[in-house]
Amino acid sequence: MGTKQKNTAFSRRTFLEMGAIAGAALATGCASRKRGNWEFFTEDEAATLTAICDQIIPADDFPSASQAGVLNYIDKQITRHYRPHQRAYRKGLEQANQLSQKHCGKPMAAASPAEQLQIVTSLEESDTPFFELVRSHTFEGYYGSPRHGGNRNAVSWHMLGLDEPPIRGRSRYDLKKGTPS
Amino acid sequence: MKRVNAVVIGAGAAGGIVAKELSTSGLSVVLLERGKWYTSNDCRKDDLRNQRTTLLGNAFGPPDEGNPRVWVDGKGVSHIALPSEGDYQNNAACVGGGTLSYGAQAWRYLPQDFRMRSTYGVPAGSSLEDWPISYDDLEPFYVKAEHEIGISGDDSATPFRGPRSRDLPMPPLPVNKEFEILGPAAKRLGLHPINIPMARNSIPYNGRGPCMRCRWCCGFACEVDAKNGSQNTVIPIALASGNCEMRTECMVKEILMDDRGRARGISYFDADGHLQEQLSDIVIVSACAIESARLLLNSKSRLFPAGIGNRYDQVGRNLQGHHYTGAVGYFGFETYDDIGPGASIAVTDYNHGTPGLCGGGMLANEFIRLPIHTLDRLPTGTPRWGLGHKHAMRNYHKRTIVVIGPTQQIPTEHARVTVDPSVKDKWGLPVARLQGNCHPHTFEIGDVQARRAQTWLKEAGAVDTSLMTSRPEVRPEVIEASQHQAGTCRMGNDPRSSVVNRDCQIHEVDNVFVIDSSVNVTNGGFNPALTIMAVAFFASQSLVRNWKGTGFRS
Numbered sequence: 001m002g003t004k005q006k007n008t009a010f011s012r013r014t015f016l017e018m019g020a021i022a023g024a025a026l027a028t029g030c031a032s033r034k035r036g037n038w039e040f041f042t043e044d045e046a047a048t049l050t051a052i053c054d055q056i057i058p059a060d061d062f063p064s065a066s067q068a069g070v071l072n073y074i075d076k077q078i079t080r081h082y083r084p085h086q087r088a089y090r091k092g093l094e095q096a097n098q099l100s101q102k103h104c105g106k107p108m109a110a111a112s113p114a115e116q117l118q119i120v121t122s123l124e125e126s127d128t129p130f131f132e133l134v135r136s137h138t139f140e141g142y143y144g145s146p147r148h149g150g151n152r153n154a155v156s157w158h159m160l161g162l163d164e165p166p167i168r169g170r171s172r173y174d175l176k177k178g179t180p181s
Numbered sequence: 182m183k184r185v186n187a188v189v190i191g192a193g194a195a196g197g198i199v200a201k202e203l204s205t206s207g208l209s210v211v212l213l214e215r216g217k218w219y220t221s222n223d224c225r226k227d228d229l230r231n232q233r234t235t236l237l238g239n240a241f242g243p244p245d246e247g248n249p250r251v252w253v254d255g256k257g258v259s260h261i262a263l264p265s266e267g268d269y270q271n272n273a274a275c276v277g278g279g280t281l282s283y284g285a286q287a288w289r290y291l292p293q294d295f296r297m298r299s300t301y302g303v304p305a306g307s308s309l310e311d312w313p314i315s316y317d318d319l320e321p322f323y324v325k326a327e328h329e330i331g332i333s334g335d336d337s338a339t340p341f342r343g344p345r346s347r348d349l350p351m352p353p354l355p356v357n358k359e360f361e362i363l364g365p366a367a368k369r370l371g372l373h374p375i376n377i378p379m380a381r382n383s384i385p386y387n388g389r390g391p392c393m394r395c396r397w398c399c400g401f402a403c404e405v406d407a408k409n410g411s412q413n414t415v416i417p418i419a420l421a422s423g424n425c426e427m428r429t430e431c432m433v434k435e436i437l438m439d440d441r442g443r444a445r446g447i448s449y450f451d452a453d454g455h456l457q458e459q460l461s462d463i464v465i466v467s468a469c470a471i472e473s474a475r476l477l478l479n480s481k482s483r484l485f486p487a488g489i490g491n492r493y494d495q496v497g498r499n500l501q502g503h504h505y506t507g508a509v510g511y512f513g514f515e516t517y518d519d520i521g522p523g524a525s526i527a528v529t530d531y532n533h534g535t536p537g538l539c540g541g542g543m544l545a546n547e548f549i550r551l552p553i554h555t556l557d558r559l560p561t562g563t564p565r566w567g568l569g570h571k572h573a574m575r576n577y578h579k580r581t582i583v584v585i586g587p588t589q590q591i592p593t594e595h596a597r598v599t600v601d602p603s604v605k606d607k608w609g610l611p612v613a614r615l616q617g618n619c620h621p622h623t624f625e626i627g628d629v630q631a632r633r634a635q636t637w638l639k640e641a642g643a644v645d646t647s648l649m650t651s652r653p654e655v656r657p658e659v660i661e662a663s664q665h666q667a668g669t670c671r672m673g674n675d676p677r678s679s680v681v682n683r684d685c686q687i688h689e690v691d692n693v694f695v696i697d698s699s700v701n702v703t704n705g706g707f708n709p710a711l712t713i714m715a716v717a718f719f720a721s722q723s724l725v726r727n728w729k730g731t732g733f734r735s
Contacts, residue, residue: 055566055567056566056570057566057567057571058567058568058571060572062571077237080237081236081237081238120566124566135565135566138566139553139556140553143228143553143555143556143574144228144236145226145227145228145229147227148227148229148237156552157552159574159575160552160574160578161579162519162552162578163519166395166396166519167519168393168395
């Protein structure tokens with residue numbers, strides 16, 4: 001898959017810790033739009049988005065959204081086909097953090113999973129296009145084709161019981177004309 | 182450039198056939214296509230970017246940049262639509278047109294579908310009409326299309342079909358699991374299930390191998406070239422004839438008229454954006470319902486100030502497609518066997534004959550579904566996200582059957598294509614402007630069809646079902662044209678209520694033809710590709726027969 005895979009290989013815990021550090025930095029006012037490993041998102045934004053995506057598709061015995069590379073997918077597409085949504089993401093992620101500050105006094109990425117669930121629920125209820133965007137893009141990145149940077153190792157297809165790589169030439173031909181049961 | 186006998190605009194289902202028929206009859210032909218010539222190497226198996234799922238754009242054109250359209254909502258407000266958006270009503274722009282990436286269901290319309298007005302009368306507010314040609318006129322050309330394009334399938338088990346003078350050239354693909362589940366249920370309901378006729382090789386045919394039954398089918402170019410469109414059947418024959426030259430990435434600007442009111446050729450922008458002229462004796466417009474109407478309307482001249490064929494304001498009217506409704510069934514056992522093309526079983530019992538309904542439509546199981554399609558088809562009440570949603574995906578992706586069908590639309594003259602007064606595409610040509618809506622009776626028929634699909638699924642053992650209907654209350658302005666778009670240059674005997682005659686010749690200009698779905702008076706309750714092809718063979722034959730070298734036999 002190459003070098004584009006970036007840091008999404010970190011576990012959810014690592015992300016939360018990173019988020020906590022970033023959050024603390026934000027609180028002290030010394031972190032800003034510092035670009036890291038992402039084409040579009042800052043590290044802070046990526047941490048917030050990770051928290052939201054992982055509520056939309058949490059981990060169970062199969063990976064969460066971020067573990068499957070959903071952030072990678074969104075980060076790639078937001079500079080390409082989804083370029084018109086850049087502002088919505090910038091603003092939406094900021095609002096999510098404000099909401100988090102109001103509810104639990106810390107940035108979203110530093111909040112506990114239960115608090116994050118609550119914040120994402122109120123994001124959905126606030127009826128902004130932002131949540132619907134993230135929801136759709138998360139599903140696309142998780143269930144879509146791995147060629148776009150998400151669905152790492154076709155993990156969602158394995159979860160659904162689909163063969164990947166697909167079986168070729170499985171014809172089951174019987175040339176008797178018409179075999180309706 | 183050298184003058185030729187005929188210019189064919191658009192290398193899709195119809196244009197490819199016209200080019201082949203004319204060139205093999207000795208006419209010199211230039212075939213122009215605005216898109217590219219893709220091959221099976223361009224399949225890409227991209228779940229998010231193909232012709233059916235266009236979240237990341239269209240795979241086979243037109244590109245989002247420089248090709249806008251305008252659509253008008255129920256309040257009269259205009260909006261810009263891009264090709265990858267639903268309101269654009271897109272059909273692919275490439276060699277083969279829609280037939281490169283279609284699902285390839287290859288239905289004949291039923292005899293009644295050509296006589297809708299005689300069968301049902303005219304519902305208030307509609308423009309329902311009979312075709313000037315009958316099923317019997319078209320039957321030999323259905324046979325020709327089935328054999329030259331290559332169709333597999335078997336519809337012998339139903340009495341609800343037109344007479345066939347010749348069997349299909351290939352047996353159906355072996356049935357899939359959904360057929361095995363739905364087949365007995367249909368019979369218990371007194372229906373007559375059949376193996377869907379498909380433009381897909383089930384055995385080696387026409388020098389190409391059979392379908393390998395993969396998951397990336399409807400919306401994709403076939404990886405093993407087993408799906409039959411004009412790009413791998415008639416167009417290669419046209420080119421091999423030595424009489425046909427195909428130019429791709431060429432956008433036609435207008436049809437050029439002389440002082441006597443006859444066409445003398447066309448002007449077009451070539452792949453480098455340079456304006457070129459191609460003179461010809463005959464011009465054949467095969468650009469699909471929306472773009473064909475747009476080209477005629479954009480071809481304004483002194484004698485035809487409102488566009489060619491538009492003396493009675495008929496060009497662009499009666500835009501129609503199909504109103505798709507159906508139901509999703511959820512089963513307690515696996516119904517998905519991951520074998521393409523997926524669509525396998527259909528019934529045509531409901532196309533006609535229901536008291537109180539003007540027609541109906543075919544019902545079939547849906548094409549093979551990718552995970553991205555299951556997202557929209559989970560049981561009602563499934564959480565929209567979170568673990569509950571993830572578990573539902575795992576539970577239902579392989580335990581779902583969708584039965585769905587194209588309800589025949591009742592046409593109205595208000596659903597129409599015009600050209601926008603201000604918005605232009607990247608060549609500076611006024612773009613198509615779409616407005617109007619479906620006739621309300623179409624929705625009534627669609628709702629009945631959805632409940633029938635639900636009944637079928639329940640009989641087959643579905644523990645839960647949900648209906649797939651879209652109501653006019655939700656989107657009153659809805660036009661449903663897209664891949665099945667038709668009707669904008671209606672075929673008829675009366676020049677005041679139609680654009681072309683039964684030979685697809687424009688009433689007022691004898692050397693301009695429209696040969697594509699635009700001429701469909703009504704659109705049947707079936708996927709229209711085979712009928713487009715049959716009409717193209719029919720019209721090409723009369724064109725060649727009437728052509729006298731310099732003009733037409735009157």
